[in-house]
């Protein structure tokens with residue numbers, strides 16, 4: 161693992177300023193089993209920097225991708241109904257706007273378990289998934305989604321192109337932030353995409369992360385945290401044009417980018433760039449107070465949970481999410497505060513959270529055990545989770561959300577807060 165913050169991951173600039181240090185933490189998606197509980201658990205420093213040359217927020221440490229994403233990677237997209245609906249809408253819109261049909265090709269990078277490509281397969285549109293995680297890839301293939309179990313690279317793009325598999329649409333959702341070879345990855349998208357093709361790329365938006373203090377979305381899988389300013393510089397470097405942007409609420413606030421070889425820049429892009437200049441998102445000053453605000457959330461969440469424990473209350477948590485691992489390990493939320501975690505993902509049940517080793521069960525345990533409170537670690541799906549757990553609420557259970565401010569929800573939706 162390299163932990164130098166010597167140069168920027170995008171522009172190779174050397175003017176990197178420290179934004180936040182989260183200490184040494186376990187890998188957020190490395191859930192433990194009964195047997196690995198007794199083994200030494202590797203921890204890695206996690207430090208966030210801002211590049212003053214191109215405006216990219218990023219972490220210094222690079223954990224080898226084969227350690228992060230290969231065997232036993234526990235994240236399966238299909239366990240989130242809201243994400244499935246979001247993806248279905250995305251696919252239907254692309255089929256319409258790109259006039260996709262049996263002679264088209266849609267390639268998805270980080271296609272996981274086929275949760276998105278299956279929508280194109282149902283319309284008879286040829287697809288190809290590319291994902292290095294063997295578990296989700298196997299599920300995709302079993303569901304009839306052709307998938308290569310490997311990392312996407314520029315070299316692979318040229319090989320596919322050479323086999324006549326140029327893409328009308330390249331989809332890359334929640335992967336651009338994950339790749340150590342950022343420039344190689346973007347060049348690969350350009351190489352794979354037909355001249356009049358469209359790359360549709362979703363990334364968490366750094367403005368939402370900083371404004372809402374979503375510090376728990378910082379972990380070793382997420383190497384970069386993108387602004388429009390930083391994205392423009394990245395794509396322009398490889399003669400690709402960021403032509404349009406849609407702001408989304410998914411994953412705590414994301415951007416859906418429409419990128420192509422042909423220049424056709426929408427006023428939405430221009431106005432977002434202007435907004436970032438006005439709010440100084442392209443300057444270090446905007447990030448300077450983030451660390452202090454994160455410290456305040458840590459203190460107030462610990463006070464809230466410790467106070468409830470002093471009152472004799474029992475507390476559980478919902479969502480064995482990667483962001484949940486960052487939260488419990490950075491804030492210091494262990495078994496002295498939280499009894500157990502629940503999660504719908506069957507591959508996570510029976511395992512333990514990284515670092516604090518909180519046991520993970522199926523969601524039914526929440527009503528079976530009826531803890532007084534439940535901290536929602538997957539707060540980005542809080543409304544859906546609370547609706548699903550209506551019986552827990554009916555029986556008097558109360559939910560807590562940790563960001564943007566730790567608070568107990570009293571019969572209101574999380575987004576109302």
Ligand code: DWN
Pocket residue numbers: 235239240241242334381382411478479480481482483484502503504505508538540541544545548
């Ligand atoms: O970038 C990434 C994001 C997009 O997804 C990946 N690196 C890893 C992952 O991050 P995460 O684990 O923080 O993502 P989620 O999707 O916020 O995790 C939600 C967790 O909650 C999953 O384990 C599934 C679970 N869940 C559940 O148990 N019941 C989710 C919903 C909606 C539910 O109803």
